Amino acid sequence: MIDANPVLNAGIFGLFVLITLYIVYRVSSRGTASDYFAAGGRFTGAQNGIALSGDFLSAASFLGIAGAIAVHGYDGFLYSIGFLVAWLVNLLLIAEPLRNTGRFTMGDVLSFRMRQRPVRAAAAVSTMIISVVYMVAQMAGAGGLVALLLNVHSAQGQAVVIVVVGVVMVAYVLIGGMKGTTWVQIIKTSLLLLCVVLITLFLLGKFGFNISSLFQQAAANNPLGERILEPGAQYGQTPLSRIDFLSLSLALVLGVAGLPHVLMRFYTVPNARQARRSVVWATSGMALFYLCTLVIGYGAGALVGSEAVLGAPGGENSAAPLLAYRIGGTVLLGIVAAVAFATILAVVAGLTLTASASFAHDVYANVIKRGNAEQDAEVRVARWTALVIGAGSILGGILVNGQNIAFLVGLAFAFAASANFSTLLFSLFWRRFNTTGTLWGIYGGLASCLVLVAFSPVVSGAPDAVLPDVDFAWFPLSNPGIVSIPVSLLCGYVGTFVGEGVSRRRSAEMEVRALTGIGAS
Template sequence: MNSLVQLAAEDASDHRTLIITLFSVFVAATLGVTVWAGRRTKDATDFYAGGRSFTGFQNGLAISGDYMSAASFLGIAGLIALFGYDGFLYSIGFLVAWLVALLLVAEPLRNSGRFTMGDVLAYRMRQRPVRTAAGTSTIVVSIFYLLAQMVGAGALVALLLGVSGDAGKNIIVAIVGIVMILYVTIGGMKGTTWVQMIKACLLIAGTLLVTILVMTKFNWNISSLLGAAAEESGKGAAFLEPGLKYGVSTTSKIDFISLGLALVLGTAGLPHILVRFYTVPTAKVARKSVNWAIGIIGVFYLMTIALGFGAAALLSQKEITDSDAAGNTAAPLLAQEIGGGADSIGGATLLALISAVAFATILAVVAGLTLASSSSFAHDLYANVIRKGKATDKEEVSAARIAAVAIGAVAIVLGIFAGKLNVAFLVALAFAVAASANLPTILYSLFWKRFNTRGSLWSIYGGLFSSVFLVFFSPVVSGSEEAMFSGVDFQWFPLSNPGLISIPLGFLLGWLGTVLSKEDEDPDGEKYAELEVRSLTGSGAH
């Protein structure tokens, strides 16, 4: 272990009281907000959609808090610190993706559904098979995304508290899982939304503080910062040019195209983002909330330049990778260095502050993901498939709380196995699954009159299974030291991200299933006409 990490561990021991106090204050404060919100949760609308009572700014702030995950704060900073220009491509992809969500999905989805994506898909199709498919897809996508947050939590808190070995990280992952379950089961959407708003403010403030300190150190000269980063990286000018990560071979170049496609199209299919559109009273407010989110997220991703390149300039590559091989702790280590170093009070304090912000980020995002998946299980699978629409609001909410516990347990177990992977990379996989399974079906349902049940099922299951299948046989799962299962090798699919294959396949199967089907569920087009009017005007919307 290098000297910086040793000093960090010693300093964490000396200042453990400060670290634990900051973590405890945030957790206690947000749990208090959750309990307060839980007392105001009276029915299913409150639990699933927060009573549709949030303003455009509030929801935009909450969307930002939901979207700016551990992948944004920890993973992207680490990728930029290790791979320079190619790492920053994640920031660009995540931001551009919001244009698709704004232009194609936000307003029509808010007008057409009630609580979940399944409401929109099942509106003019057979309820039970379509809701089953939508619920299954939602849960799978959410679990992929949850993995990233769990991995980030394990790496972060292990660094802070000087925890060594896999056992310590596994305990941390379990604690995060338990806290997220409490957020969802107690507070529902109201509690989760307020936690996300608090977290977004903390994240922007913490990132701004580090950005100011980094830029001050380089006299607010971006060229000096980039030059120092390139020199310290050991890669020279190549660090600031495309190709360091995705230009090594033809396969890596194709992998980059696949990644870009997944990032740009994935946001509009992410379940925990889609459900946020139902928390506002009208489609107009939904559109405003997306505009606010784009502005807030855009500012944040600009600051990741200072985080990533600052870490590359002020820390050595060995210091970053020795702490965490995937670079997930680059931002906290940068905060420690810019605060005065591992052996200073300032360094320890800033490390604790930034790590507490990152921990807040993780807790807020996992709460949103767990809520989205448990809501889909309760509303789509339990209430409309198992109970055939006869479940009461109270029964639905109870089912959602039970599902939150089960999904949290699954996320904890899988998070333990995924500990070696970069969190931004894991999130990109979730984007690929969402873009392959959810986005084609949503767009076809909203904009294609002929689309039917078979097309919907083929699109969801085809996109879902193809993306998961290709990931399972990719270098992500086996065949290398960085893989999820490093001791075995059964990979044959060369790309790390399956989006280039699975996304077009999802669209193709949706079209093919529809044209090959003889069923005509809406022969006069009445349901489609009603859905079109509702999605565009809001007439009859919930």
């Protein structure tokens, strides 16, 4: 069990916040809308790639995957494999044409050759739903981390920390815009990688740099024994569980290429070449991170034991903190606590900026003002939107704190894969695709995801459901991706042939621009 030092953990986290707030203030974007939303496109591919890693690697990646490996072995590592494959989709299909075609948001790309107002409105709705769902999960995760790392077990105490995290997050966005947020993510990624690499090297050294010995010790401390070294310990027990895992994998692999806060980062570099380099750097950093979590997960199983992990507050999420406390005492635990909180701050700051930018640029500037908004007014609306979204995510995090929130992250990926990835793919690579197809694809994906999750075991009918005492579940899978993604593709395809055609000139212009970069800002 962890004997945490709340003063030390809070002190290290507070020091991180003060340093990063100072950096955000010094680099803050006080210029045009381009400066606020996209940092003027002045980051290099290496810088943006590191920031992309920071935008994507959440506390679930740091704590959740290590815990899943400690308890379930190889099956826990399958999440890491899915995430890395997803970035290949971004590299091969999305990064370069997206950077060439858009300016600030995904709505720029989807509306390029469509009717502007309805498509931008749909893109903004999708962006804000995904961002808020993702943020609520992260904010609620902050409450769980508090219980584990700061010994604050009361609901009121956890609510206070959720509010603190939310206030700091909004401060990053209001003060620094994209430039300040990017530097927070770069710092967070550097700390996170340094932390996991040092723990990994210590673990390997403890077992004589013989990873087989580490695996054998982990198997000896797990009731599943040698089964944790091969597939099937968690998934594959029944045909339904195999289908459920396939659905989750599909959502994870395709959802990354539709996450709005990931897509927006491609506009912070000057050209498509740097966008490609961003993905290469991000993939390399995450490959290193996930390899380290493999060692950390099995190391926690070997030194702490799976039963001790499951018995600690936080369950599987306690594996990395328990291991840190075991090998480095309260000091290393304090560092892990700070890195975990920094991870939450960086991710939710990126999500807040993305959601506020989408509302200000797509809805206010192009739907309400019909493209005639002044840049100062657009940035001002984005800042007010960030305040509203921040307050909403704080309230949502408090409301679901202590509930089963794992489905929220999977739901965000399923939404992104269904509503965003399918329509982006059609927009970039199918000339016939039109406004009706875009609207049907986005709203069809959103609606199917929402309905299937509402009537799935993650909401009712299961012991770990959000509403365990009632049962209105008729959809048997925990993740709707295997159904909602094809539904979105079909809606987009059928809607295209129902609706009117598009301008050939505009379609040709988009194709040339996406492939060559000619005319890109």
